[in-house]
Amino acid sequence: MGPSPYPAQADSSRERTMKALVLFWLCVSLFPGFSQGRVVGEDEAGFAECNVFFPGQVPPEGFTEPFHVKICQQYNREPRFATLYSTKDKIPLYSAFKYTKAAQNEEESWLVEPQVDDPDNDQQEMVLEADLVGTVANLGANQALTSDYVGSGYERGLLNPSLLNEEDFQVATYTLTNAVPLSPSLSKTWHRDVGRVVEQALAPHCPSKDHLYLLAGAIPSSVRVKGKVSVPEALWLAACCDAAEGWSLGLVKKTSDENSLADLKVGELEEQLLAGVELFKGSCGGDTKNKEKVEAILQAVGQIRAGEQVGTNGSQESKESGLVRKVAGIIATPFIKLLELLIYLLVELVKFTFYFLWLVIKRVGSTLLDGASSLWGGVVSYLQAISLVLISIPYDLGRVVANISLGFLEIVQDVAFLTYRILRIPVGFVLHLAAFPYYSICAIPSVLKDLAAGIGGTFSLAVDATATLLHGFYYVASHIAKRFVPKGSSGD
Numbered sequence: 001m002g003p004s005p006y007p008a009q010a011d012s013s014r015e016r017t018m019k020a021l022v023l024f025w026l027c028v029s030l031f032p033g034f035s036q037g038r039v040v041g042e043d044e045a046g047f048a049e050c051n052v053f054f055p056g057q058v059p060p061e062g063f064t065e066p067f068h069v070k071i072c073q074q075y076n077r078e079p080r081f082a083t084l085y086s087t088k089d090k091i092p093l094y095s096a097f098k099y100t101k102a103a104q105n106e107e108e109s110w111l112v113e114p115q116v117d118d119p120d121n122d123q124q125e126m127v128l129e130a131d132l133v134g135t136v137a138n139l140g141a142n143q144a145l146t147s148d149y150v151g152s153g154y155e156r157g158l159l160n161p162s163l164l165n166e167e168d169f170q171v172a173t174y175t176l177t178n179a180v181p182l183s184p185s186l187s188k189t190w191h192r193d194v195g196r197v198v199e200q201a202l203a204p205h206c207p208s209k210d211h212l213y214l215l216a217g218a219i220p221s222s223v224r225v226k227g228k229v230s231v232p233e234a235l236w237l238a239a240c241c242d243a244a245e246g247w248s249l250g251l252v253k254k255t256s257d258e259n260s261l262a263d264l265k266v267g268e269l270e271e272q273l274l275a276g277v278e279l280f281k282g283s284c285g286g287d288t289k290n291k292e293k294v295e296a297i298l299q300a301v302g303q304i305r306a307g308e309q310v311g312t313n314g315s316q317e318s319k320e321s322g323l324v325r326k327v328a329g330i331i332a333t334p335f336i337k338l339l340e341l342l343i344y345l346l347v348e349l350v351k352f353t354f355y356f357l358w359l360v361i362k363r364v365g366s367t368l369l370d371g372a373s374s375l376w377g378g379v380v381s382y383l384q385a386i387s388l389v390l391i392s393i394p395y396d397l398g399r400v401v402a403n404i405s406l407g408f409l410e411i412v413q414d415v416a417f418l419t420y421r422i423l424r425i426p427v428g429f430v431l432h433l434a435a436f437p438y439y440s441i442c443a444i445p446s447v448l449k450d451l452a453a454g455i456g457g458t459f460s461l462a463v464d465a466t467a468t469l470l471h472g473f474y475y476v477a478s479h480i481a482k483r484f485v486p487k488g489s490s491g492d
Contacts, residue, residue: 040070047072050082053096055213055242055284060084062277063093069142073172080172081160086220087142089230091180094217095160099198099209100169110146110156110174144176144229150344152225157182159216159235161191164198180218180232181225186258190235193261193304197237197251201300205293206241213240215279219272231255236273238266240284247294248284251301261305263298 040048050072051057059070059082067088073081073095081097139145149156156179162170182190194216206212218232225231237251250269254260266284270277 038072038074040072046070047082047096050079050096052079053082053098053213055240056281058281059096060094060215060277060279061281062274067142068093071177073175073178075168075172078168080165080169081178083159083177085143085177086230089220090142090144090148090228091218091220091230091232092159092178093220094215095178096213096215097160097165097169099164099203099212099214101166110176110179144179144181144225146176146347148226148229149181150347151340152181153183154181154225154231155184155187156180157187157190159218160214161194161216163191163195180235181229182232182255183258186255189258190253193253194237196304197261197301198239200304201297202239202241202249204300205247205297207243207245211241211243211246213242213280213284214238217273234272236269238269238279240266240280241293242284245290245293246284247290247297248280249294249297261301263301 038048040046040050045051046054046057046059047070051059054060063084065086065088067086069085069087071083071085072079073083081095083095084093085091086093156176158173158178159180160173160178162173165173198214202214203209203212215238217236217238219234219236220230221233223231223233232255234255235253238248239250240246240248248266250264250266252260252262252264252269252272254262266279270279
């Protein structure tokens with residue numbers, strides 16, 4: 001069974017709520033593009049470039065379910081830690097990291113991993129959840145979102161605590177793929193216990209921080225936050241010092257008892273996980289240990305555990321101060337809940353504003369793209385028309401030259417044909433034709449002479465005809481006179 005939500009303490013709830021929700025929007029809006037989380041492909045060995053966070057660069061074995069996703073958490077293009085994420089439970093099963101240095105500050109910048117929900121998405125970096133609305137298919141289908149935690153009574157507890165990291169390593173821890181649902185008090189004790197164990201018990205007994213490998217994990221339960229995100233039934237930490245005098249150790253904290261912190265062998269821890277799981281290989285594998293150092297570590301862990309109990313069951317003054325804190329918490333709880341509600345409404349308003357701005361930008365961008373597309377289409381059509389005209393110029397010029405050449409050839413052909421026809425005319429005819437002007441000119445005097453002679457003959461003939469006619473008339477008249485006129489005297 002998983003834990004039920006714990007009542008929030010006045011001081012811690014106010015601080016965590018303000019950090020988780022206010023700084024979330026402020027800090028992430030300033031630095032959203034530097035943090036990256038790459039989903040490792042099935043064809044890549046282990047966790048790819050994040051294999052450096054495992055001893056011998058060999059990740060744990062036995063986590064083979066199809067809903068297990070390997071993520072190489074990066075920041076500023078450098079690997080910072082590795083995470084095995086369960087898309088079924090929507091929580092990380094473990095995060096592998098190295099202890100760098102105690103954090104100097106804890107500014108939270110919560111991000112989500114787009115490729116967990118949409119493997120085909122080309123965004124290989126963790127970004128603000130509001131920036132992904134409408135751009136990632138099935139956002140939240142395989143991973144938890146900020147909205148899953150708001151108003152649930154749970155906090156986003158980091159498996160790889162930010163307080164064990166500094167600078168870029170710390171910023172990279174604030175991703176929802178590194179967070180599990182924890183009550184505010186449990187989240188506080190988990191981070192406090194892990195920080196003390198690593199800083200006071202583990203790191204001092206390993207020759208170098210580079211040889212200290214840490215695995216922080218969670219065991220999912222059937223309890224779900226808003227029916228979606230699994231609440232872990234236990235948190236665990238496995239440590240390995242991969243050195244000449246190496247050792248390995250496991251710790252388990254039951255979420256039903258926030259003050260619990262059981263130490264056990266790595267093999268015993270593996271038995272509480274999935275069947276066939278092997279967390280470490282090589283000198284860290286099995287229960288190979290330096291017994292003296294292990295005893296010293298266990299003694300330090302016991303002191304840390306005892307100090308926690310003393311802090312809870314100490315003097316009367318501590319009891320009174322604890323009672324005062326509880327009363328203050330009870331009084332402040334309604335105000336804190338009201339503040340959470342107001343912050344939740346503010347967050348939703350900011351999300352709506354971002355979504356509205358995204359829609360406006362999308363519409364404007366679509367309009368600009370359509371305009372650019374139309375302009376580009378016009379330019380392309382214009383260039384095509386110009387190209388066709390330029391291409392047709394040599395073609396038309398060729399046609400003109402060809403037509404001129406053909407016309408010239410036809411002229412030559414006609415001249416040749418006419419010459420041939422002329423040459424076929426008889427030579428005599430040509431000579432007569434050539435002599436025709438000469439004979440014509442020479443015949444003019446003879447023609448004139450003959451014409452004159454003809455005219456003279458005609459005139460003479462007319463004169464003769466007239467004389468003959470008159471003579472005939474005279475003869476007839478004299479004959480009639482002789483016949484019809486009586487004869488007279490011989491004198492008459």
